[in-house]
Amino acid sequence: MKWEENVRKVVPYVPGEQPQEKDVIKLNTNECPYPPSPMVEKAIKAMNYEELRLYPEFPEETPLAAQLAEYHHVKKSQIFIGVGSDDVLSMAFLTFFNSDRPVFFPDITYSFYDVWADIYRIPYEVKPLDGAFHIRKEDYIGKNCGGVIFPNPNAPTGVLMENTDIEEIIKANSDVVVIIDEAYIDFGGTSCLPLLEKYDNLLVVRTFSKSRAMAGGRIGYAVGNEKLIQYLNDVKYSVNSYTMNRPALQLGVEAVRDEAYFQEICGKMIATRERSERELAALGFTFPKSYGNFIFASHEKVTAQEIFEKLKERRIYVRHWNKARIDNYLRITIGTDEQMDALFAALREIV
Numbered sequence: 134m135k136w137e138e139n140v141r142k143v144v145p146y147v148p149g150e151q152p153q154e155k156d157v158i159k160l161n162t163n164e165c166p167y168p169p170s171p172m173v174e175k176a177i178k179a180m181n182y183e184e185l186r187l188y189p190e191f192p193e194e195t196p197l198a199a200q201l202a203e204y205h206h207v208k209k210s211q212i213f214i215g216v217g218s219d220d221v222l223s224m225a226f227l228t229f230f231n232s233d234r235p236v237f238f239p240d241i242t243y244s245f246y247d248v249w250a251d252i253y254r255i256p257y258e259v260k261p262l263d264g265a266f267h268i269r270k271e272d273y274i275g276k277n278c279g280g281v282i283f284p285n286p287n288a289p290t291g292v293l294m295e296n297t298d299i300e301e302i303i304k305a306n307s308d309v310v311v312i313i314d315e316a317y318i319d320f321g322g323t324s325c326l327p328l329l330e331k332y333d334n335l336l337v338v339r340t341f342s343k344s345r346a347m348a349g350g351r352i353g354y355a356v357g358n359e360k361l362i363q364y365l366n367d368v369k370y371s372v373n374s375y376t377m378n379r380p381a382l383q384l385g386v387e388a389v390r391d392e393a394y395f396q397e398i399c400g401k402m403i404a405t406r407e408r409s410e411r412e413l414a415a416l417g418f419t420f421p422k423s424y425g426n427f428i429f430a431s432h433e434k435v436t437a438q439e440i441f442e443k444l445k446e447r448r449i450y451v452r453h454w455n456k457a458r459i460d461n462y463l464r465i466t467i468g469t470d471e472q473m474d475a476l477f478a479a480l481r482e483i484v
């Protein structure tokens with residue numbers, strides 16, 4: 134068709150499968166196996182449906198922004214809220230990666246980054262992780278890039294970078310924005326948020342999808358210097374001004390208020406992860422030490438592809454990528470202890 138040459142073409146991001154059957158064990162998209170806080174449930178029940186008549190408030194004026202600002206000891210004007218961190222990250226790419234120089238990110242990382250770079254026509258260069266799947270900080274220093282982004286801990290490897298190394302990267306790139314995607318920071322890592330006091334080119338991105346058990350609520354946010362956040366809002370409001378729906382804005386507040394529940398479920402997931410690492414090692418798997426709610430594992434004898442398929446026959450879903458360097462690895466989300474026991478039982482039959 135003639136008009137096709139004028140289409141913006143992109144190879145889309147492929148999310149993990151969302152099987153529709155009820156009785157599957159779903160360890161493929163890093164969702165939290167526990168429900169959201171009981172305070173969220175209470176708020177849903179108390180919600181006034183009539184309010185849906187009205188457009189939502191601007192996120193930065195909502196109690197959620199105030200709650201997050203208080204939580205992180207920053208000003209409300211330092212918080213940007215979006216429809217999941219995917220929305221926040223997408224807007225951050227559009228806003229800050231506007232140079233002719235390439236943006237740098239690792240070769241093995243969150244597979245949405247190259248998709249956003251492609252759709253927004255942002256030049257980029259991937260920097261190979263070392264043999265142990267660690268980010269090589271030297272690759273990001275003194276290279277005159279158009280920006281830097283990576284998750285800490287990295288996905289899908291779970292490998293954590295020290296904040297002293299992150300600081301060197303931020304410092305060396307003061308003429309561009311450095312985005313640290315802390316989707317998994319609540320599972321044992323230390324946030325680089327305190328660096329905001331020293332550097333105005335740092336943007337830290339967080340999500341409610343993993344550690345706060347609210348992937349379906351679609352809430353993400355960024356914390357940064359006031360000016361950075363202002364630029365982000367300018368772009369966001371030029372794309373879609375009413376971005377967050379009313380229920381999400383209300384429920385997010387409850388999730389943040391219930392700190393005790395949040396600590397409890399994160400603690401449980403970390404304990405299950407540590408037990409799972411011992412079980413997997415005993416079954417002949419190797420993996421880098423994980424700081425996420427998942428383990429990135431490879432088996433000494435059986436290929437990842439084969440294990441993936443045999444688990445699926447048993448209705449256990451994990452994640453596998455047919456991608457160079459990682460095609461013999463499986464990313465296994467940490468579920469409940471019972472779900473993990475079912476996984477280990479299945480693996481004992483397979484490997």
Ligand SMILES: *Cc1c(COP(=O)(O)O)cnc(C)c1O
Nearest residue numbers: 217218219243284316340342353
């Ligand atoms: C899950 C994930 C996100 C996106 O999460 P949302 O559900 O859109 O908030 C962003 N970055 C990384 C590294 C992730 O793993």
